[in-house]
Amino acid sequence: MTDPAGTIDRATQTEPGAAYHALVADAIAMIQTLAGDVWTDYNYSDPGVTILEQLAYALTELPYRALLPVEDLLAGPDSARLALRRHAMYPAWSILPCNPVTLSDWRRLLIDRVPGLANIWLVPLGTTDDDPAPQGLYAIRVLAKREGGEEAALIERVRRCFVAHRGLAEDVERIDVLTPIDTVVEAAIEIAHDTDPDEALAQGLFALTLTLAPEPTRIGLADWRARHQETTAVFSGPLMLRGFIEDDQLKPAPTGFTVEFLAEVLGAAPGILAVDALTVRLDGQADAFAGAAPIPVPDGAFLHLWTRPLAHGRFSITITRMGARIVPDAARVERKLEGLWTVHRKTWALRGDYIAAYPGPIGDHVDLAAYTSVQTQFPLIYGIGENALADGVGAARSGAAKQLKGYLMAFDQLLADYFAQLALLRTLVSIEAGGPSGPTYAWQSLRPIVPDVAPLISRNYELHMAELVGKTDPVERRRGEVLDLLMGMLGLDWVMPLSTASPTNLHARDHTWAQIAAQQAMLRRAVPATRDRGRGLDYLRHRHRAVAGTEWASRIELGLIDREHEVGEVWPFAQGAPDAIIDFRYPPHLWEPAEVLFVLVTAEDLAIEGGAQDADDLSFLAGRRIVPELLLVTHHADAYRIGYRDDLGKHSLACRDPDGQWWLVARVDRMETALRLLRALRLAADRQWRDRLHLVDWILLRHGAGVNGDAGRFGMHVTAVLPMHPLPEPGDGDAAWEMRATTVLRANTPAHIALDCLFLGRAAMAEFELLYAAWRLALGCRGQSRLARASRRLDRFLAKHLPPVAKHDPDPPPAPPPPPDPAPPPAPPPQNALPVPVTLAIPDRTDPDEIPTDAPAEMSLLQRLEGLAQRLISPVLRLIGSLRPGLQPGAAPTALLAAPQPAAPKPVQPSHPARHAVAAPPGARGFDCDSVLAVSGRAAAFKAQGFTFAVRYLARETPGVDDLSAAEATAILDAGLALMAVQHVTPGVWHPTPPLGNAYGASAVRQARACGLPQGVCLWLDLESVARGTAQTDIVGYCNAWFAAVRAGGFRPALYVGADCGLDANALGTALDCEFFWRSGSQVPDVAVHGYCMVQTIDKRFVLDTIAYDLNVIEPDARGATPFWAVAGTTP
Known part of the structure; x- marks a missing residue:
């Protein structure tokens, strides 16, 4: 054959x-x-x-x-x-283990990887009808090796290990360290005549301790291989690094014992012949357990055996040998117990053992x-x-x-x-x-x-030989054949990615090179992409390195290889020496001045007469490079701004990346040049970032909704977000791409997980990228309110763009009941259910507290720059320019493009129904939320539940759709609730400065006036997520500048103390010009001298009428003071 x-x-x-x-x-x-x-x-x-x-x-x-x-x-x-890995070959210990799947896998992995862990149990949530949690969540119970103050560090290590290995559509909901309950076992034991009494007592105490608080023991590789002969059995489940754990060591969490059972355990210890009169006494309980009485273990606790002598100096277990009572040596018993624990807790350095037992080939x-x-x-x-x-x-x-x-x-x-x-x-x-x-x-x-060959060969012999060999060397074909061979050795299927044929893919020179790049990427990631196919996103690691296994495998198979999207790398738009490199990041203290003082570039500014943009505009980028972060935001409306440096006669194009950092893109002579550059960047972004894939794990979006919502949509559900991708071949199109992408993603997604595929156009993809980046950053920071906001925004985006999908029940629903009698026509809605139109005053451009950020839509970009540059931009640009070569700090101001306009009249605060500020009564219950309350009677619903006041958000600059408005303020006050306002913190890790505090404070005053808040109300400054290492003087300067601006506007400044505020208790109480402090639900320092007058509690279960909120309670501070809020009605 x-x-x-x-x-x-x-x-x-x-x-x-x-x-x-x-x-x-x-x-x-x-x-x-x-x-x-x-x-x-x-x-x-x-x-x-x-x-x-x-x-x-x-x-x-x-x-x-x-x-x-x-x-x-x-x-x-x-x-x-x-x-081996160079040749796509892998040792057994690298390719055979897999991600944890069963609860036993999880316990082995966590015990193996987390120092200080004695035992652990995972409890799946959402598995019963009365448990509203989404499926895929776990509650983790931890048995620590040591008592004391390491609980927080241990919980963090467990969380990081779980998240690093979590399965797709799985997450940890809570981690609890079991509380020890001191337990005394009293008994009389008889030992053999040749038994060491100290040894017998140590063995008995050791056996009882392991029974009450079971702790697995490990074995080494040699013993494990002796029990499991085949290599596949040796490496079944996750890779062990510190020893193997047998199934019989993974006992369930104890829920109770009987005295008889404990007597049997003690009697089975080596050297003990009989046990008599055993009783058990728990700390805090007067009566002892005896006989057949059950001993329950409280939830969240474990029984910790007392192994040292009691107060009278004797052990609780008495020893007799041949009728004579023996008093053991306490110090010797303790040493023997320590020896038993040392043997039981022994670990092995298995990496070296693996290499020795499964060595790679050694050649000469x-x-x-x-x-x-x-x-x-x-x-x-x-x-x-x-x-x-x-x-x-x-x-x-x-x-x-x-x-x-x-x-x-x-x-x-x-x-x-x-x-x-x-x-x-x-x-x-x-x-x-x-x-x-x-x-x-x-x-x-x-x-x-x-x-003696020199006379026989020509001077250009080598050159001619290289040319001859090169002409006959089919490099691309032969490289592809080699890669096909290696992929066949690993059993990897290969289908040419549709996306590599696209002319818009600038990563590869042609079709063949793109295929080679995709095959090499698949081979390099073959082991993790297949072994960890079911692994989810590690959201606590850097976002560019932590990718779900399904996402990795699908990216490679679809040709969506994100080679450039790594930190610090740049993308060359064209060959040649760069005449400008777009990589200058403004220092943190200039980020906010750049945002406030530069003029926004609008879509109208970028519009081109005659229609579509010419692809030749890409030639304008020849020789330039740009960091990839900026390409993500080229289509975002608030990303790019232009400022004018009058003493240089230059226009500066600046950009804010998804993390809030500001970059100098270019400094040019003419505004049209800056706009042309931005048009070219947008065109390049269309081509560069079009081919991307993200996997949204819905279990991680649950932070934006309560558990009494539709929990089912968060459990076992992922959404793949991909670009629309028309193909160039005749007869093919979006349908072929979408079918191929859906097939690949479905094959790489575990079968028990529901998958949606969302294909987005360029503008929608750019919007998604920003929301996704903010969500990823919030997941890593784990600030609860910030994470909830980011999750809700991404949830809303996906809900808006995903097509409605009918839910399929496992069983057909019962027949619907007969329709009820026709209901009477609904009553007309109350008059106050409609938003009240409010005329907003235009701020006075000459008011020193008002920093202009926008201009009327009918003004051109040049007109907006002329009106803004004279007063504000020049000093800041001189400061910014001093950081670049060739710019001299301290240059005297010169004339700008246009003379300043005469001052406009002072703004008049809008007219509102009678409102006034009053001190809040102690004990009042309220809430803060990031959702609008002016629709569907939401404010009234909170009032009906007993809430007294609401705290709503103001924007840092231009109000968004979710920020407090005049109509919403009216709806809240008309519902009978009191009202205060807090200003959004800068997203991401940020650096506070006094100019930023002044700008934000002035903006808060403008918005509070526009919303109709009366003077004297507390406006809260949200202080959290400050960059580590920021000097306290900068933070204090930022806060006090904000307080001064708010106080000058007639309001009472107040401070919300959030996580990572950067100030200690003394600085909060003595360095800040503030009298009212609000404790957040995070771990924050106390406030010296003043104390807190409002306390927040954060819990995902706090949801009312689909609105997630945080609970707040008013309490007098150290001075007996409470904050001032706005109420409706006549002034008392």
Whole structure:
């Protein structure tokens, strides 16, 4: 039976390549066939036979080297051990383990990886009808090895380990460290006559301790292999690093015991013959348990056995031997107990054991390319070896020798190239497949090989040889064949990604190179992409490195390889020396001035007469580079701004990335140049960032909704967000791409998880990228209110763009009941249910408290710059410019483009119904939320539940749709609730400065006035997520500047103290010009001198009428003061 096509015959080859005599015989037979009529003498002294014999002998070296062991062929010069991963080969301990799947897998992994962990139990939530949690959530209960103040650190280690290995659509809801309950066991034991009483007591106490608080023990690799013979069984489940744990060691969490059972445990200890009168006493309980009485273990606790002597100096367990009572040595018992725990808790360094037990092949490095010319093997009489001809020989003799040398050089070149090709095997048969630009055919020069060869080869010999080999080397095809071979060895299916054929993909030069790049990426990620296919996003790690296994595998298969999206990398738009590099990040203290003082670039500014943008605009980016973070925001309405530097006559184009950092994109002479650059950036972004894939795990979006909402949509549900991707081939289109993408994603997603595929256009994708980036950042920071806001915003986006999907019940629903009688027509809605139109006053541009940020829509960008630059931009741009080469700080201001306009009248606060500020009564219950309350009677619903007041958000600058408005303030007050306002904190980690505080404070005053809040009401400053290392003087300066601006506007400044506020208790109480403090639901310092007058509680269960909120309670501070809020009605 013949082997099928495309396979390698395993049988030993019978070609006589290494048999010298067979080669000579075959060669003579061939010569006789070709030249038998003219060549008849084949004796060994014939020169032709000599040449034939020398060539045959040289040829035997080639099969000899080619048949060397594979490990010798692949061994490098630096190490005898093979670099397996370079050749897409992996050791057993790397490729066989998998991500945790079962609860036992999880327990083994966490016990193995988390120091200080004695035992752990995972409780799945959402598995019963009365549990409203989404499926996929776990509650974790931890048994710590040590008591004391390490609980928070232990919980953090457990959380990080779980999140790093969590399955897709799974997460941890809470982690609790079990509380120890001191337990005293009193008993009388009888020991054997030859038993050490100290040893017997230690063994008995050890057995009881392990029973009350079970702790698994580990075994080493040798013992594990003895019990599990097959390698696949050795590496079943997650990879163990500190020892293996058998199934019988993973006992369930104890919920109760009986006294009889504990007596049996004690009696089974070595050396103990009998147990009598055993009782159990728990700390805090007066009565002891005895007889058959059950001993319950309280939820969230464990029984901690008291193993030291009691107050009277004796152990609670008495010992008798042959009728005589024996008093054990307490110190000796303690040492023996410590020895038992040391043995029980022994760990192994398994990485070294794995390498020793499953070593990779070790080869002997051979210089496979080394070659000695066949000419050196000829007798000296031939005159072709090194210095073979004596000086003074005639021209005929010398010419004959050169003729023979030239004749033999063809054989030398061929053999030398064969050996060079054999040496290339180590690089060619690897994931590099010969290197990014290296040839797949090798050759080597004869200059150092053939003796006295200089007169016989030309000066350009090497150049011509390289050209000749290059013309006959199908590099792309041969590299692809090598990669196909490696992928076949790993059993990886390969289908050419549709996206690599797209002309808009600028990562690859053509179709073939894109395929090679995709295959190499798949091979490099083959093990984690398949082993961790079911692993979810590690949201506590850097966002560019932590990717779900399903997402990785699908990106590679679909050709959506995000090579440039790494921190610090840049994307070259075109070849050539860069005349500008877009990589200057403004210092943190200038971020907010740049945002406030630069003028926003609108869509109208970028509009082009005549319609669509010309693709030739990309040529404007020739020689420039840009960090990828900026490409994410090119379509965002609030990302790019332009400012004017009057003393340089330059326009500065600045951009804010998703993390809130500001970058200088370019400084140009003309505004049209800046706009053209921005148009080119947008066009480049369309092409560069179009091919991207994100996987949204809905279980992580649950933070934006309460558990009494629709929990089902968060459980076992993921959404893949992909670009719309039209294909260039005739007859193909979006449908083909979407079908292919959906098929790949479904195949890579675990079957028990529901999958949505959302295909977005460029503008929608840009919006999603920003929301997704903010959500990822919030997940890593874990600030509860911030995470809830980011989750809600992303949830709303997905709900808006995902098509409605009918829910499929496992069983058909029952028949609907008969329709009820027609209901009476609904009553007309109350008059106050409609928003009350409010006329907003236009701020006075000359008011020192008002910093202009926008201009009327009908004004051009140039007009807005002219009106803004005279008063505000010049000083700041001089400061910014001092940070760049060639800009001199402190330059005197010069005339700008236009003269300042005359001052406008002072703004008049809008007219509102009678409202006034009053001090809040102690004990009042209220709430704060990030959702609008002016619709569907939401404010009234909170009032009906007993809430007294609401705290709503103001924007840092321009109010958004979710921020407090005049209509909402009216609805809240008309519902009978009191009202205060708090200003949003800057998203992400940020750096406070006094100018920023002044700008934010002035903005808060403007918005409070526009919303109709009366003077005297407390406006709260949200202080949290301050960058670590920020000086307290900067934070204090920022706060006090904000307080001064708010106080100047007629309001009472107040401070919300959130997580990572950057100030300690003393600075909060003594350095800040503030009298009212609000404690957040996070862990925050106390406030010296003043204390807190309002306290927040954060709980995801706080949801009312689909509105997630935080609970707040008014309490008098150390001075007896309470905050002031706004109420409706006549002034008392």
